Amino acid sequence: MKTNRWIIVGGGTAGWIAASALAHQYRNQAVSITLVESSEIGTVGVGEAVIPPFITFIRNLGLDEQQFIAAVGGTFKLGIEFKNWRRQHHSYFHHFGDLGRPLNGNDFYHCFLHAGRAGDCGDLMDYAPSAVMARQHRFFLPFKLAPDSGLNGANYALHFDASRVAAELRRFACDAGVKRVDAKVERVLTDDAGTIQTLQLSTGEQLDGDYFIDCSGFRSLLLGQTLNIPYDDWSDLLPCNSAAAVQSEHTGDTPPYTTASAQDAGWIWRIPLQHRMGNGYVFSNDYISDDEACASLLAQLTGKPLHDPRILRFTTGMRQQLWAKNCIALGLAGGFLEPLESTAIHLVTRGVQFLLQLLPTVATTETQCQALAAEYNQRMRADYEEIRDFLVLHYCLTERDDSPFWRYVRDMPLPASLKHRLALFDASGQLPPENDELFRKPSWQAVLHGMGRRPAHYHPAVDQLDxxxxxxxxxxxxxxxxxxxxxxxxxxxxxxxxxATPQAAQ
Known part of the structure; x- marks a missing residue:
């Protein structure tokens, strides 16, 4: 099957990430990459934060990190502060990067538990470099810090204006040879086997392709509507199904972290950019109305709102396949997990990463393509389920019983994978071996500890330490x-x- 004609349906962050990555992969090769987007169709555009792997993605494209951050109004993100999740008036921090250093080969967290039973050893986040910097609202590039500072184990991500990110990647992709077509897709034509062949556009043009990437958002025009790939609904585990989003004026200080504040029926995000603040209330409309959610969000802003809140609807879950026949879905077209840990853009770049690893060639047979798709789907499902479990962890350990929403998430049945992880941690403070997971042991330890979960015992080897x-x-x-x-x-x-973003772009 030929693979020299790639068609991307939909722009926004997902579409232009895909276009940029493919253009970079195929540089100096005779491959055509076309992105179809309509200027009449808006994008969701509220993804304003990422996690550390996005920095690697930008560097791998060869983009200048400093210039990119300035262009997108970016600020630095050392982690997330969670307010009122365990109980009212309690907060904890999920940091990026290291959590302490092993002592005589023993995991730091187990040493911390040992020390805590023997005396006062402070708060767990006193040993997380990113959390230490975040607490003082200070920042420096960790890899430029001296090893004897103890801070070079920190890691960081970004807050940014999503529309500016899409614009920067669009510029990069088009300079690299990607063709942009401003049109709506009126009809998708398939052959007798259901393989996508042609897109009929609102301009009257027809586009033939070998592989199609669906970045059409929640519509899932290709994977969902055309190929009819079913959607696995995870609303029973993550019941929030709505978000009210609003931007507000910047009020001065810029903390280097995201804030997620639990509410009666969900949680409110606060994301500081250079030129404004991003805010949103993620909620379940089974427990609160849109008007009530908007009023609560507006009442908690720290600056003047710049527009009326926008309401978004979503269903947490994913398509049963993300690669079917000659179509690969990225972003919202393939699945959605609420933005509690800012993983949406990561799942796009992760999908692109796997796609580039498994790229078929002109000589790849249909059977071989099916094997590549099966591997892709297995890897992506593992990522989605891992992130799902990590998000559920934030909810299910709550001590709150002050609203129906919190009583539901506290008592809801858990997936077997998360139940196993909790049982293992409860027994001995251990966690399953990491197998290319996004969230490593320090992240799970930070949330488990922050939510009040303690194991029955630390590892017995630590008792040998003085x-x-x-x-x-x-x-x-x-x-x-x-x-x-x-x-x-x-x-x-x-x-x-x-x-600093130039004043003209503020």
């Missing part, structure tokens, strides 16, 4: 990072020095 020496090592590490952090610029200062 308790006084463990406490001394922990206290020294904690003081080292706190002192080093005080020498860093504030987040605002670093942005002004490194990647």
């Amino acid at each position: 308790a006084a020496q463990v406490n001394q090592a922990l206290n020294a590490a904690r003081q080292q990072m706190a002192n080093a952090c005080q020498q860093l610029p504030t987040h605002n200062e670093f942005i002004q020095q490194f990647c």
Whole structure:
């Protein structure tokens, strides 16, 4: 099957990520890449935060990170602060990067638990470099910090204006040879086997392709509507099905983290950009009306709203296949997981990454293509289910019983994969071996600990350590990072020095 004609349906962040990655992969090769989007159809455009792997994606394209951040109004993200999730007036932090350092080969978290039983060793996040910087609203590129600072194990992601990200990637892709067609897809033509052959456009043009990438958003025009791939609904595990989103004026200080504040029927995000704030209430309309959600969101803004809130509807879940026949779905066309951990864009780049690894060639047979698609679908389902379980973790461990919503998520049945992980952690503080997972042990430990979950015992090997020496090592590490952090610029200062957006683009 030929693979020299790629058609991408839909622009936005997902479409232009796909176009940029394919153009970079096929640079200097005789491959045509066409993206069809209509300027009459808006994009969701509220994805304003990512996780650290996006930085790697940008670098792999050869884009200048500093210029990119300035162009998209970006700020730095060291993690997420969760307010009122475990209970009212309680908060915890999910950091990016390291969580302490092993002691004599022992996992740091187990050493921390050991030290905690022997005396006061502080808060767990005192040993997470990203959390230490976030707490003081300070930032510096971790890989440029001295090893003896104790802070170079931090990691970071970005907050940004999603529409500007799409524009930057569109510029990159078009410069690399991607053809953009401004039109609506009126009809999708398939052959007798159901393979997509041709798109009929509103301009009267017909586009023939070998492979089609569906970035048409929730419509899922190709994978869902044309190929009729069923959708697995996960609303019983993640019951939020709506979001009210609004942008507001910037109020001054710019914390280097996202805030997720639990509400009676969901949670509110707060994302600081250079030129404004992003805000939204993710909720279940089974427990609160749209008007009530909008009123609650507006009442909690820190700056003047720049427009009326927009209401979005969604169903958490994913298509049973993301690659079917000659169609691959990315982003909302393939599935949706609420933005609690900012994983939407990651799932797009992850899908592109797997696609580039499994690219068929002109000589690939139909049977071989089916094997590639099966591998792709298996990998992507594993990612979706892992992230689903991690999101459910934030809800199911709550102690709250002050509203019907929180009583439901506290008591809901859990997927077997998450039940196993919790049982293993409860027994010994262990977690399953990592197999190319997005969220590594420090992330699970941060959320489990933050939500009040404690294992019955730490690993018995830690008992061989001298308790006084463990406490001394922990206290020294904690003081080292706190002192080093005080020498860093504030987040605002670093942005002004490194990647300030030009005033004309504010």
